[in-house]
Amino acid sequence: MNFHTILVEREGSAAFIVINRPEQRNALSKDVLDEITAALEELKHDESIGCVIFTGQGEKSFAAGADIGQLKSRTALDVFKPGGMQEVYDCIEAYDKPTIAMVNGYALGGGCELAMACDIRIASENAKFGLPELNLAIIPSAGGTQRLARLVGKGKAIEMILTGKMISAAEAQQIGLISEAVPASELKEKVIETAGQILSKGPLAVKMAKLAIHLGFDADMKTGLMIERLAQAVLFATEDKNEGTSAFLEKRKPQFTSN
Numbered sequence: 706m707n708f709h710t711i712l713v714e715r716e717g718s719a720a721f722i723v724i725n726r727p728e729q730r731n732a733l734s735k736d737v738l739d740e741i742t743a744a745l746e747e748l749k750h751d752e753s754i755g756c757v758i759f760t761g762q763g764e765k766s767f768a769a770g771a772d773i774g775q776l777k778s779r780t781a782l783d784v785f786k787p788g789g790m791q792e793v794y795d796c797i798e799a800y801d802k803p804t805i806a807m808v809n810g811y812a813l814g815g816g817c818e819l820a821m822a823c824d825i826r827i828a829s830e831n832a833k834f835g836l837p838e839l840n841l842a843i844i845p846s847a848g849g850t851q852r853l854a855r856l857v858g859k860g861k862a863i864e865m866i867l868t869g870k871m872i873s874a875a876e877a878q879q880i881g882l883i884s885e886a887v888p889a890s891e892l893k894e895k896v897i898e899t900a901g902q903i904l905s906k907g908p909l910a911v912k913m914a915k916l917a918i919h920l921g922f923d924a925d926m927k928t929g930l931m932i933e934r935l936a937q938a939v940l941f942a943t944e945d946k947n948e949g950t951s952a953f954l955e956k957r958k959p960q961f962t963s964n
Contacts, residue, residue, distance in 0.1 A: 706747055710737045712762070713744050718755040719900045720748050721807075723762050730769035731761040733815045737772075738793045749801060755908060756900040757800065759823060760807040761816075764889065767808045767832065768816025776841070790815055790847035794822035798848075799919065803903050803911055807896045808832045808883065813871070818845060821852040824915065826882065827896050828874040829889040834882060835871035855922070857881050907945040907961045913937075 706713075712723040722744050724731040748754050761767040771790065783789075797804055797819070806812075806820035808828035813835050820826050820834075828834075836845040836853065844850060845866060854862035857880045865872070874886035887895045903911060913936040921929030940946055945961045952959035 706743060708740045708744065710734065711740045711744060713748070715754065716897070718753060718904050719758055719897065720751070720754045720756070721758045721760060723760055724768050725762045727761075727763035727766070729772070730766040730811065731763070731816070732770060732772045733768055733790065733819070734772040734775055735788075738790060739788065742788070742793055742796065745796065745800060754802065755904045756803050756805065758805045758807050758896055758900065759797075759819060760809055764810060766810040766816070767806070767812040767828075768819055769811045770814030770816055770837075773841075776843075784846070790818070794818055794848050797822040798852075801912055803900075803915065805896055805900060807892060808834075808874075809889070809892060814838055814845060814849075815847050818847040818849045818852065821856060821882075822848060825884055825899060827892065827899060828877065828883045828886050829892045830874050830886050831889055832874040832877070832883075832886070833871045834874070834877045835869065836866050837869035837871075839867065840869050853882075907940075907943075907949055907959075909943060909945060910940055913940055 710724070710726055712721070712725045714721040714723060722741060724733070724737060726732055726734070726737065745757070748757055803825070804823040806823040806826040808820055808826060810829070810831065811833050812820050812828075813833070814837060817834050817836055836849045838845045838849070845853075850862070850866065853865065861880055872880075874883065877883045878886045885895065917929075917933045917936045921932045924932070948961060949959050
């Protein structure tokens with residue numbers, strides 16, 4: 706597909722979705738969200754791609770939030786229209802293939818929420834994170850009030866959201882918002898390395914691990930453990946399980962086939 710606000714770049718078994726509005730600090734317009742949705746649908750059916758990586762064009766911004774010009778004209782009922790930011794990010798969180806946020810600069814508002822919707826977040830040391838929506842007399846409503854609290858704890862989430870302050874990549878790592886902060890020159894290499902670690906695993910096991918974690922997280926322990934058990938039962942019936950255990954015993958690299 707031809708895109709106007711994003712780029713889709715393939716490198717081996719990984720695909721990069723690059724928000725391509727550097728002049729607007731990669732602000733997340735409705736067109737960007739629509740094109741991200743279309744790209745994810747295309748990549749879902751591409752069996753050569755096992756991991757999707759989100760990043761921003763340039764060296765300053767991952768995504769500096771929603772397009773404020775469009776936001777100003779929104780009405781109450783617009784919140785419930787399909788294709789909104791919260792709905793798109795829900796799709797990213799539940800996406801079949803693992804996702805990584807490669808945070809190369811400012812990740813503010815909707816940009817921070819995009820990163821939080823991904824499975825793993827790795828940032829450059831110069832990245833900044835924040836949810837400043839209350840400065841506009843609105844709240845972070847693309848999952849920000851919910852995902853941030855689950856990632857860093859309710860107390861820290863309330864502090865960040867009510868003050869609207871930006872935090873450094875070092876602090877983001879300290880509180881658990883990101884997995885790792887690395888020098889900007891090493892960011893892509895680190896992300897590719899992490900993607901490679903994931904891609905070396907059984908693809909169906911990766912899907913089932915995501916499913917069990919997400920569905921079990923908000924359930925009671927007994928329900929979560931049953932989800933885990935049922936996911937394992939599915940995996941025990943696969944050829945990949947036989948291949949994985951055989952390869953381990955034979956001290957060789959496994960050749961997985963399930964998607």
